[in-house]
Structures are given as structure tokens and as C-alpha cells.
Amino acid sequence: MSAIIINGKEYAAALAERQAERCGELRRRGVEPCLAVIMVGENPASAVYVRNKERACAKIGIASRTITLPEDCTQEELHARIDALNADPAVHGVLVQLPLPARLDESAAQLRVKAEKDVDGFHALNAGKLMQGIPAMLPCTPKGVLFMLKNAGVPLDGADAVVVGRSNIVGKPMSLLLLRENCTVTVCHSHTRDLAEITRRADVLVAAIGRPRYITADMVKPGAAVIDVGINRVDGKLCGDVDFERVQETAGWITPVPGGVGPMTVAMLMENTLEAACRA
Numbered sequence: 001m002s003a004i005i006i007n008g009k010e011y012a013a014a015l016a017e018r019q020a021e022r023c024g025e026l027r028r029r030g031v032e033p034c035l036a037v038i039m040v041g042e043n044p045a046s047a048v049y050v051r052n053k054e055r056a057c058a059k060i061g062i063a064s065r066t067i068t069l070p071e072d073c074t075q076e077e078l079h080a081r082i083d084a085l086n087a088d089p090a091v092h093g094v095l096v097q098l099p100l101p102a103r104l105d106e107s108a109a110q111l112r113v114k115a116e117k118d119v120d121g122f123h124a125l126n127a128g129k130l131m132q133g134i135p136a137m138l139p140c141t142p143k144g145v146l147f148m149l150k151n152a153g154v155p156l157d158g159a160d161a162v163v164v165g166r167s168n169i170v171g172k173p174m175s176l177l178l179l180r181e182n183c184t185v186t187v188c189h190s191h192t193r194d195l196a197e198i199t200r201r202a203d204v205l206v207a208a209i210g211r212p213r214y215i216t217a218d219m220v221k222p223g224a225a226v227i228d229v230g231i232n233r234v235d236g237k238l239c240g241d242v243d244f245e246r247v248q249e250t251a252g253w254i255t256p257v258p259g260g261v262g263p264m265t266v267a268m269l270m271e272n273t274l275e276a277a278c279r280a
């Protein structure tokens with residue numbers, strides 16, 4: 001028996017149609033939704049992500065502005081740019097593309113973005129609201145993962161969910177969202193003892209490790225939903241954190257890389273931008 005492939009690209013395309021309609025409605029009411037992205041320096045991976053975001057905006061009708069600051073810009077210069085976008089009523093979403101050059105303070109920059117415009121959901125206020133179950137701007141990747149799980153009909157209430165990875169961007173918010181869905185959540189990381197023994201108990205397994213094909217078939221419970229957040233490049237080819245070919249033979253559901261979580265992350269960024277524009 002082979003797994004149902006959860007096609008993030010298809011979900012994102014269907015969402016884009018509805019988002020384009022919502023965007024048109026906002027424009028008719030005189031609001032032009034606008035996303036501003038700040039990039040510091042020339043990180044090639046970031047440049048690809050930012051281009052994808054611009055394309056998604058253009059497709060839906062969201063205006064986008066990309067601000068590229070020089071590699072050697074100071075924290076103060078970065079904050080001044082963020083402040084200007086915070087104060088600009090024509091801008092509804094502000095996103096600082098990560099990673100920043102190592103000498104810059106990422107969390108200070110994230111805190112600088114006005115919480116209402118924090119379409120990444122990385123501001124401490126939005127993170128705190130998520131923790132307390134208060135409606136908040138949610139981080140795009142975990143939000144997209146939850147969307148896929150729900151729309152694919154994966155049972156969540158009472159399910160054993162295992163999240164591998166504890167980042168502020170994916171692992172931690174993902175675990176909180178699954179907890180909110182009444183999963184019993186375990187968070188694993190690089191210091192976890194006997195990882196395979198834990199992942200084998202998962203009805204829902206989210207892999208956000210950053211190591212190519214790290215989750216092998218023997219680590220997966222037959223019938224489980226396996227969500228692959230990894231984007232790794234091996235011999236010039238993209239692959240996830242899950243050994244897709246083998247795991248798809250035993251899993252119940254699985255997301256591919258590319259075409260799984262990635263397009264959903266961008267779709268949720270569009271969703272957050274429209275929500276911010278709607279509220280403004």
C-alpha cells in the first residue's frame with residue numbers, strides 16, 4: 001500500500017484563486033494590499049525565496065516592494081527601514097528575510113516589526129499569543145502544514161504527533177498548533193535519545209531537521225501522516241528530510257519535496273498579508 005501524496009502545489013493554486021478574488025474585493029474598497037520584504041546582502045537562497053514571494057504577490061494582485069540593503073548595513077539602518085515601513089499606511093505586511101548576516105541581531109529586527117504587520121508571525125507578541133491560544137498572525141510554514149493535514153483529512157484529535165526540530169520558525173509553533181488540535185505532542189531535537197523509537201509512535205510526523213533523507217522508512221509507523229519541511233540540495237537536486245521513495249511505501253500520507261510544504265508557506269504568507277490588509 002502506498003501513501004496518499006499531499007500536493008501542496010495544488011492546494012496553493014486553489015488558494016491563490018480565492019486570494020485573488022479577496023484581493024480584488026479589497027481593491028474595489030480602495031485598499032491595495034501590499035507586502036514589503038527587506039533583504040540584507042546577497043544570500044542566493046534568500047534571493048530565490050524573495051523572488052517566489054514577489055511572483056506569488058503578482059499572481060494574486062498584492063503589491064510588493066523589495067528593499068535590498070547592503071551586506072554591511074548596520075542594525076540602526078535596518079531598524080530605520082523597518083520603522084519607515086511600519087509607519088507607512090500603504091504597507092500592510094513587513095517581512096525581514098532570514099538569515100541576516102551573522103553580525104546583525106535577528107530577534108531585535110523581528111521585534112522591531114509592528115506586530116500588526118508581522119506577516120511572518122515571528123514577533124514575540126504573536127508568538128506569545130499563539131502560546132496562549134489567542135488569535136494571532138501565525139508563522140507561515142506551520143500554518144501551511146496544519147492546512148494540509150486538515151484538508152487531507154488526517155485525524156488530529158487525540159493523535160500522537162511528533163515534531164522533529166525545535167526552531168522558532170517551525171518546530172516550536174508547529175508543536176503549539178498541533179497541541180491546539182488536541183494532539184499529544186512530542187518535540188524532538190539533536191539531543192533526543194533514541195529518536196527512531198519516538199518517531200515510530202507518531203500518527204503525525206513533522207520533519208524539520210535540515211538533513212537530507214534523515215527520516216527513513218524504519219522510523220515511520222505504517223499509516224502515519226509524514227510532513228516534510230526540509231529543503232536540501234543534494235547533487236544539485238532538491239530533496240527533503242524524509243527518504244520519500246521508501247517512506248511513501250508505508251506512510252498513510254506524505255508530502256513531496258518540492259511541491260509540498262514550500263508552496264504552502266508562500267500561500268500562507270499571502271493569506272497573512274490579505275488578513276493584515278483587511279484589518280487595516
Ligand code: GUN
Nearest residue numbers: 095096097098099120140
Ligand atoms: N528564511 C527562510 N524561511 C523564511 C521565512 O519563512 N521567513 C523569513 N522572513 N525568512 C525566511
